[in-house]
Each structure stands twice: as C-alpha cells, then as structure tokens.
Amino acid sequence: MNDHETVTADLRLPDGAAGLLDGDPALLERLHAGLVREAAGRHLLDVAYTTVSTPVGRLLVAGTELGLVRVAYEAEGHDRVLELLADRVGPRVLRGSEPVADAVAQLEAYFDGDRRGFDLRLDLRLASGFRRAVVEQLRAIGFGETRSYAEVARATGSPGAVRAVGTACARNPLPVVVPCHRVVRSDGTPGEYVGGPAAKATLLALERG
Amino acid sequence: MQPFEKLVTDHGAMVLRVCRATVGPVDAEDAWSETFLAALQAYPSLPADADVVAWLVTIAHRRSVDLLRRRGRAPIPVDPPPSPAGTDRDRAAELALYDALRGLTERQRLCVAYHHLAGLPYREVAALVGGTEAAARRAAADGIRALRRVLAEEGVGA
Numbered sequence: 579m580n581d582h583e584t585v586t587a588d589l590r591l592p593d594g595a596a597g598l599l600d601g602d603p604a605l606l607e608r609l610h611a612g613l614v615r616e617a618a619g620r621h622l623l624d625v626a627y628t629t630v631s632t633p634v635g636r637l638l639v640a641g642t643e644l645g646l647v648r649v650a651y652e653a654e655g656h657d658r659v660l661e662l663l664a665d666r667v668g669p670r671v672l673r674g675s676e677p678v679a680d681a682v683a684q685l686e687a688y689f690d691g692d693r694r695g696f697d698l699r700l701d702l703r704l705a706s707g708f709r710r711a712v713v714e715q716l717r718a719i720g721f722g723e724t725r726s727y728a729e730v731a732r733a734t735g736s737p738g739a740v741r742a743v744g745t746a747c748a749r750n751p752l753p754v755v756v757p758c759h760r761v762v763r764s765d766g767t768p769g770e771y772v773g774g775p776a777a778k779a780t781l782l783a784l785e786r787g
Numbered sequence: 788m789q790p791f792e793k794l795v796t797d798h799g800a801m802v803l804r805v806c807r808a809t810v811g812p813v814d815a816e817d818a819w820s821e822t823f824l825a826a827l828q829a830y831p832s833l834p835a836d837a838d839v840v841a842w843l844v845t846i847a848h849r850r851s852v853d854l855l856r857r858r859g860r861a862p863i864p865v866d867p868p869p870s871p872a873g874t875d876r877d878r879a880a881e882l883a884l885y886d887a888l889r890g891l892t893e894r895q896r897l898c899v900a901y902h903h904l905a906g907l908p909y910r911e912v913a914a915l916v917g918g919t920e921a922a923a924r925r926a927a928a929d930g931i932r933a934l935r936r937v938l939a940e941e942g943v944g945a
Contacts, residue, residue: 589927589928589931589932589935590903590931591899591903591904591931591934592934592935592938592939594880595884595934595938596804596903596904598877598880598881598884599803599804599807599808599884599904600800600803600804601803601807601812601815605803605816606799606800606803609799609803609816609819609820609823610795610799612820613795613820613823613824613827616820616824617824617827620824622824622827622828625790660790660792661789661790663790664788664789664790664791665788668831669788669789669790669791669830669831670791670827670830670831671790671791671792672790672791672792672795672827673792
C-alpha cells in the first residue's frame with residue numbers, strides 16, 4: 579500500500595451523511611406499491627399476498643394469477659409459508675393487497691356474518707392426488723353443516739381412508755375458504771384443526787349463528 | 788429461494804440511497820423502480836449462492852447509467868421533496884449533500900455510492916465502473932474528501 583492509500587484508507591462518509599440520503603419513510607412504501615402494480619401488469623408475479631385480521635387471528639392470504647392459492651394461520655408461520663410458496667409456486671412473491679382484494683373482502687364479510695360462502699377463483703395446485711379429492715369433497719359441505727371424517731372418506735370413494743382424510747384436512751392449503759373446519763369426529767366433538775382447536779370452535783360457533 | 792419480497796425489505800432502502808446518490812433524488816425513484824422490476828424479472832434464474840447486494844447494485848448501476856446518458860449534459864435535478872419529519876437544518880444539510888454530490892465527477896459519485904453506501908469491495912466497484920481497483924479506491928477517496936469539505940461547512944459529521 580503506498581502513502582496515498584494509507585492516507586485515504588481512513589476516509590469515510592461523515593456520520594449522518596448516509597441518513598440524509600434516506601427518503602421519507604412513505605416513499606419506500608409508495609415505490610413498493612408501484613412495483614407491485616407494475617409487476618402485476620406485466621404478469622411478473624408468481625404470488626401476491628397480504629394479511630387480514632380476523633377473530634381467529636391474523637390470516638395470510640396469497641394468490642396467483644389463477645386464483646387464491648393459500649390461506650395460512652399464524653401458527654403455521656407466515657414466513658415459512660411464504661418460503662414454501664416461493665419453492666412450490668415461484669420465487670417472485672410480493673406483498674400487495676390489490677391482487678387478493680376480493681378474497682380479503684369476502685373473508686372479512688364471512689367473519690362479520692355477512693357471507694355464507696365464497697365466490698372466488700381457487701388455484702388448487704398445492705393439493706394434488708387424494709388431498710385434491712378431499713378438497714373437492716370439502717367444498718360441497720355447506721355453511722353451518724358438518725361431516726365426519728368417515729363420511730368424507732366414503733364420499734371420496736375410499737371408505738378406509740379416514741386417517742388420510744384427517745391428514746388432508748390438516749394440510750388443506752385454503753383453510754376457512756375450503757371448509758375443513760366443518761369436518762368433525764364421528765362422536766360430534768370438533769377434533770383437530772390446522773388453526774388449532776380454538777379456531778375450529780370459533781368457526782363452528784360463527785356458522786351456528 | 789427466498790421470496791422476492793425479502794430482497795425488497797432487506798435492501799430496498801440501500802438501493803434507494805445508492806440511486807439518490809448516483810442520479811439525484813428526483814430520478815432516483817425511476818431508477819429504484821426500474822432496478823427492482825428488472826431484478827424481479829431475472830430473479831428466478833439467480834444462482835442460489837449469488838451475492839444479492841452485488842447483483843442488485845449491478846442492476847441499479849445499469850439503470851443509473853442509462854438515466855444519466857439519457858439526461859446527457861442537462862444538470863441532475865436535485866430538488867428533493869421536503870422531508871416532513873426533517874428539521875430545517877436536516878433540509879439544509881440534505882441540499883448541501885446533493886450539491887456536493889453534483890460537484891463530483893460521475894465516476895467519483897458512483898465509487899462513493901457503491902463502496903460507502905452499498906458496501907461493495909473496491910474490486911467489485913472497479914468491475915462496475917471500469918478501471919483498476921486502485922483507481923476506484925482513489926476516485927472514492929477523492930469523492931469523500933470533497934463531500935466532507937462541503938458537509939463540514941453545514942456542520943454534518945463535524
């Protein structure tokens with residue numbers, strides 16, 4: 579290192595100078611919103627997501643261009659769910675409420691008691707094979723009704739697959755919207771739930787009115 | 788692969804600072820938007836072990852240079868939007884900083900931004916701006932010296 583570099587090695591930006599280059603905090607938020615808009619317009623988004631506050635906690639609501647792809651409880655770990663979406667669907671994942679606005683509005687109406695069903699395009703790519711068959715059966719269970727795990731197993735044409743129905747419900751990619759909470763034990767007790775037993779009880783009570 | 792949102796959360800502010808330093812606060816918004824849009828487009832093919840900061844700064848560099856070329860010899864607009872949270876003194880210092888940056892050569896400005904704001908080593912700065920590592924180090928040092936002189940008069944970092 580020559581003398582010149584020895585002298586200059588100590589030079590740093592003055593304290594506070596970098597901070598002067600920070601925009602006002604709302605600027606980054608505005609740029610982010612513009613990015614989401616532009617990316618959606620150019621079909622560059624694999625997944626857009628937001629979160630919504632509900633009586634069963636904060637739900638992650640994620641969609642693709644094909645439709646709603648994932649609803650997740652906080653207990654599932656929203657960051658982990660987003661990483662799985664990046665792996666399974668595609669890494670171009672951005673936070674943005676506009677692309678999932680319909681799903682959010684319908685979920686809010688459902689929790690307010692103003693809606694008994696969901697009229698949304700669903701992207702069911704995260705449920706394949708038997709799990710997909712179970713999801714299709716779950717969609718046929720109406721608001722306020724319940725079925726037992728055994729009944730759902732029979733409906734899928736695999737009456738012996740009661741445990742597999744339980745697993746499929748636990749891995750339902752679209753809880754609340756695809757009503758796995760309406761599947762209960764044969765003795766009438768609620769049974770397990772991806773959002774925890776309290777959430778299941780809340781949903782069943784909401785639908786009993 | 789990380790969701791792209793994580794890159795924006797982790798590095799959005801840094802990229803904005805770099806763009807504000809290289810092309811000024813007005814064009815920085817376009818530079819930021821174009822950078823992240825281009826990054827989003829290319830993201831699926833980014834190698835898993837890539838240095839994300841260097842990658843983002845490389846994209847920002849191309850966008851900034853494009854903007855500077857398009858602007859040609861016209862002066863860089865430096866009228867930053869008033870920061871509502873800032874004091875008058877911050878505002879004066881902010882204007883002084885942009886004034887000082889405008890007084891640097893383009894090369895000095897880029898070297899200061901990429902090394903001192905983005906944290907890239909001089910080897911990578913040189914790969915972006917051309918020339919040797921030692922030349923990039925000198926350009927950044929000359930730039931910093933000039934910035935310190937102007938900012939000292941405004942009482943920043945004194």
